[in-house]
Amino acid sequence: MTPAALRTELEKVLESSVRSLWGELIPDEFQAGVSGSDNLEFGDLSCQTAMKLARIVRDNPRSIAVKIVEIASDRFEGISAVKVDGPGFINFTLSDDYLASVAFRLAFGGLQPLLLDAGRGREALVEFVSSNPTGPLTVGHCRQAVLGETISSLLETVGWKVSREYYFNDAGRQMDLLGESLAVRYTSAQGDESAVPESGYHGNYILEWASGLRALKGTGLTWESDRDTFIGFAEEKAMEMIRSDLSLLGIEFDRYFAESELIPGAVTEAIERLSRITVDGKSLVYSDDDGSEKLWLRFTSLGRPKDRVIVRDNGTYTYRMPDIAYHIEKFSRNYDLMVDIFGADHLDTSRDVTTALEYLLGTEEVSKRLKVIIHQFVTLVRDGRKIKMSTRSGEFVTLRELIREAGSADVTKYLFLTRKAEAHMDFDLDLARKQSSENPVYYVQYAHARxxxxxxxxxxxxxVPPDEFSGELAELLNGKHERELMRLLESIPVEVAAAADAMEPHRITEILANLATGFHRFYQHVRVVDCDNMDISAARLMLCEACRRCISGLLSILGVNAPDKM
RNA sequence: GCCCCCGUAGCUCAGCAGGAUAGAGCGGCGGUUUCCUAAACCGUAGGCCACACGUUCGAGUCGUGUCGGGGGCACCA
Structure with missing residues (x-):
C-alpha cells in the first residue's frame, strides 16, 4: 500500500462510519480529512473530523470521536493503534510493518512509484521564459527558467506528460529596434555607441554580432536597403545566445513558438471572434471615429480597468492581441492543463488576456485548464548592496554571469527555489559563493555523499540490503531512531504530490532540508555498518538506500546533482 | 491613478485545505569525533505571528480596515 492509498483508505473508512452512525444528517460533500501530526505523542496521522461534526450531529466532539473509532477500528489497514485525544482528535499510529514496507519500496524502486498518480495519462503544456530574442537572458529570466523547468519536472514526477514551450515575439517594434541597433554598430567602424537609438539596444554583445556580420557579408549593407538581413541576423544570434544560456541550466524546450506564425491569420480571426461578442449591446472591438486603422478592445465591459489598443494606427498589433491568439491556439491543442509562468510586469496583460479568453472560450473552460503563475522579481545582492538592473540600457547581470558568480548552476537553481514564486527575492551572491554550512545546497548534498x-x-x-520484504525486517528496525526516519520517509511521497498539485517547487527544498536533517540525526545515533550484526546492518542499510534514493530523486526534480563524494 | 507581493526569533525565511505546546537555517552561549565524511549532531537562550475588529468550538492561517516595507502597470513586449 502506498502512503497516498493508506490515507485515502483511512478517510473512506472514517466517512462510511460517520454515515452509518448519523446517516441523513451528514451532507453529501462531507469528507474526513487525515493529515500528518507534527508531534510524536499524537501518533503519526490525525483526523479532526469529530470537531467539525459537533454542530451537525449535536454532540460533543470527544464522544463523536469515540463512537467513530468504536465502529471503525477493526477496519484500518497499516495502523497499529488508534486513540482519541484532546478535544476530539482521532490519532493513528502507523504499524511498524507498514512503515518498513514503505522504506523497502523506496529503497528498491525509488520515489516515483509511490507518488499519487495524479497526472496519469494527462498532458500539460508549460510556457515559460518567453523572452524576446533581443539579447542574453538576465537574472529575472533565470528565476523564471528555474521555476518553469522545476514545475515541469515536478508535474512529470507525478505522472503528467509535459511539453515545455517558449513563445517569442519576432514581429514587433522591438525587433526593428534591435536590427537598427545592430546596423549602427555594423556601419560605424569602431561600433560607435552614440548613434544607437536611445530606446535601442546598447549591450556589448551587439558589437560581436556586428563584426560577425561584417565577416559574413562584408561591409556593404545599409539599414535602409537591408533591414531584413539585419533583423534576421540579430534574431538568429539572439536565439543562439538564449539557447546556450538555457543549456547552462540544463533546460531544453520542446518547441519555440514564433509570434509570426500567428500573423496575420490567427490574429485576424481572433479579432473577428472578439468583435462578434457584444456586451450591453456594444461590440467588444471598436475604432476611433478618425478613420484610422486603430482598434480598441472594450476591456471595461469585461470588468477590467481600461480599454486597450489592440491594433495601432499603422496596422501593427500591440502585445495583447497576438497573445490572445496564441492562447486560443494553445487551447485548440487539447492539453488538459496549460501553465503560464510570467514575471510581475506581465500581471495586467495576463489578466486582460485571461479575461478575453473567458469570454471567447467560457469561464469554466479557462479556469479549469489555464493556470497562471506570476513570480515577483529578483534583486541581486553583492557585498551587502543591491544591484540595479535594466535590460535595454545594457546594465544588467546576465544569467551567465549570475551562474559564474554564484559558483555553479546547482547553487543558483537551489537558491532560487528556496522562495515561493510570488515572494520578492534577494539573491545573495556572497551566500551562494560560500561553500559552508550556511549554504543549504551543501547541507543536502552532504547527506547524499555521506x-x-x-x-x-x-x-x-x-x-547487502535485503532483497525482499518480510516481517523480520520490520522487527530489525523497531528502534526509536529507525522508526523516526521511516516515519519521515513515509510522509515524503504525500508531500511531493501536494507540492506538485499546488505547483510550488519551493516545497521540495523544504522537504529536502527535512530529509537531510532526519538522516544526519539518524547517522549520528545509529551505526550502520557492523560486521558483528549482519542482519541489523543490512536492514539499516536498506533505510540508508531509501534516503539516498529520495534525496537524489528530489534533487533531480530540481535539476541539481547528487554527488557521491564531497 | 490602478494593481500585485510581503510584514512570524537578532538576520534570512517555512508554516501544506483554520486545529492540540509556533518551526528551520544562520548568528549567540554550552557540549559531542579511538567508530560508516564534524560541510555533521545534541542542548540552551530568543516570539502579544505589524495592529484593530469580525467569522467560530478553535485564527499565524479566512474576511474587512489601518499602518509599514518592496515592486509592477502606458499604443514596449
Missing part, C-alpha cells in the same frame, strides 16, 4: 560513503563501506564489508 550515505554514498556508507554504501561503499558496506559493500566492502560484504553487507
Amino acid at each position: 550515505i554514498a560513503g556508507i554504501l561503499r563501506t558496506a559493500s566492502e564489508a560484504g553487507i
Whole structure:
C-alpha cells in the first residue's frame, strides 16, 4: 500500500462510519480529512473530523470521536493503534510493518512509484521564459527558467506528460529596434555607441554580432536597403545566445513558438471572434471615429480597468492581441492543463488576456485548464548592496554571469527555489559563493555523499540490503531512531504530490532540508555498518538506500546533482 | 491613478485545505569525533505571528480596515 492509498483508505473508512452512525444528517460533500501530526505523542496521522461534526450531529466532539473509532477500528489497514485525544482528535499510529514496507519500496524502486498518480495519462503544456530574442537572458529570466523547468519536472514526477514551450515575439517594434541597433554598430567602424537609438539596444554583445556580420557579408549593407538581413541576423544570434544560456541550466524546450506564425491569420480571426461578442449591446472591438486603422478592445465591459489598443494606427498589433491568439491556439491543442509562468510586469496583460479568453472560450473552460503563475522579481545582492538592473540600457547581470558568480548552476537553481514564486527575492551572491554550512545546497548534498560513503563501506564489508520484504525486517528496525526516519520517509511521497498539485517547487527544498536533517540525526545515533550484526546492518542499510534514493530523486526534480563524494 | 507581493526569533525565511505546546537555517552561549565524511549532531537562550475588529468550538492561517516595507502597470513586449 502506498502512503497516498493508506490515507485515502483511512478517510473512506472514517466517512462510511460517520454515515452509518448519523446517516441523513451528514451532507453529501462531507469528507474526513487525515493529515500528518507534527508531534510524536499524537501518533503519526490525525483526523479532526469529530470537531467539525459537533454542530451537525449535536454532540460533543470527544464522544463523536469515540463512537467513530468504536465502529471503525477493526477496519484500518497499516495502523497499529488508534486513540482519541484532546478535544476530539482521532490519532493513528502507523504499524511498524507498514512503515518498513514503505522504506523497502523506496529503497528498491525509488520515489516515483509511490507518488499519487495524479497526472496519469494527462498532458500539460508549460510556457515559460518567453523572452524576446533581443539579447542574453538576465537574472529575472533565470528565476523564471528555474521555476518553469522545476514545475515541469515536478508535474512529470507525478505522472503528467509535459511539453515545455517558449513563445517569442519576432514581429514587433522591438525587433526593428534591435536590427537598427545592430546596423549602427555594423556601419560605424569602431561600433560607435552614440548613434544607437536611445530606446535601442546598447549591450556589448551587439558589437560581436556586428563584426560577425561584417565577416559574413562584408561591409556593404545599409539599414535602409537591408533591414531584413539585419533583423534576421540579430534574431538568429539572439536565439543562439538564449539557447546556450538555457543549456547552462540544463533546460531544453520542446518547441519555440514564433509570434509570426500567428500573423496575420490567427490574429485576424481572433479579432473577428472578439468583435462578434457584444456586451450591453456594444461590440467588444471598436475604432476611433478618425478613420484610422486603430482598434480598441472594450476591456471595461469585461470588468477590467481600461480599454486597450489592440491594433495601432499603422496596422501593427500591440502585445495583447497576438497573445490572445496564441492562447486560443494553445487551447485548440487539447492539453488538459496549460501553465503560464510570467514575471510581475506581465500581471495586467495576463489578466486582460485571461479575461478575453473567458469570454471567447467560457469561464469554466479557462479556469479549469489555464493556470497562471506570476513570480515577483529578483534583486541581486553583492557585498551587502543591491544591484540595479535594466535590460535595454545594457546594465544588467546576465544569467551567465549570475551562474559564474554564484559558483555553479546547482547553487543558483537551489537558491532560487528556496522562495515561493510570488515572494520578492534577494539573491545573495556572497551566500551562494560560500561553500559552508550556511549554504543549504551543501547541507543536502552532504547527506547524499555521506550515505554514498556508507554504501561503499558496506559493500566492502560484504553487507547487502535485503532483497525482499518480510516481517523480520520490520522487527530489525523497531528502534526509536529507525522508526523516526521511516516515519519521515513515509510522509515524503504525500508531500511531493501536494507540492506538485499546488505547483510550488519551493516545497521540495523544504522537504529536502527535512530529509537531510532526519538522516544526519539518524547517522549520528545509529551505526550502520557492523560486521558483528549482519542482519541489523543490512536492514539499516536498506533505510540508508531509501534516503539516498529520495534525496537524489528530489534533487533531480530540481535539476541539481547528487554527488557521491564531497 | 490602478494593481500585485510581503510584514512570524537578532538576520534570512517555512508554516501544506483554520486545529492540540509556533518551526528551520544562520548568528549567540554550552557540549559531542579511538567508530560508516564534524560541510555533521545534541542542548540552551530568543516570539502579544505589524495592529484593530469580525467569522467560530478553535485564527499565524479566512474576511474587512489601518499602518509599514518592496515592486509592477502606458499604443514596449
